[in-house]
Amino acid sequence: AMLKVFSGPLFSMLIAVVELSGSACEVYEVSNLLWACVQYQKAAFHADPVGLVGLSSPPAFVAADYNSLACILCGCFAHGQLDGIKTSVLVSAFTSTAAVIQQSEFKRMLLNNFRDVLRRRLTELSELQRKLVFGPKRMSA
Numbered sequence: 001a002m003l004k005v006f007s008g009p010l011f012s013m014l015i016a017v018v019e020l021s022g023s024a025c026e027v028y029e030v031s032n033l034l035w036a037c038v039q040y041q042k043a044a045f046h047a048d049p050v051g052l053v054g055l056s057s058p059p060a061f062v063a064a065d066y067n068s069l070a071c072i073l074c075g076c077f078a079h080g081q082l083d084g085i086k087t088s089v090l091v092s093a094f095t096s097t098a099a100v101i102q103q104s105e106f107k108r109m110l111l112n113n114f115r116d117v118l119r120r121r122l123t124e125l126s127e128l129q130r131k132l133v134f135g136p137k138r139m140s141a
Contacts, residue, residue, distance in 0.1 A: 011040050012065055019068045028089050030076045034096035066102055082117040087124045090114055095132055
């Protein structure tokens, strides 16, 4: 994504490789993949914003890609494992999940799990990170 190479088949292949290799990937690598997927969606939207008017999310990924991302997230960011993950990785995964995963009960549950862990780490979060995770209301440390 940093190279601005946004190829749908390439991203689908990356998602498939990470899904297949599952536990071989570090959580920061999965978080980086999610961030790259967000960048890909943004590029797809900016490439054709007129064709996307009225859509709930850009059609950058096919349903199988979203399902694969959900499986990857489920494996990497299971609730019991979140406490051992660096705060910066959790914030990145939270914001990317919020942006790239389609609305679902799974997404709501995962974001709430991230919030639960990050709430215990308020002193580690910047004011901007607190707003991103918890909304515009002021969260005290």
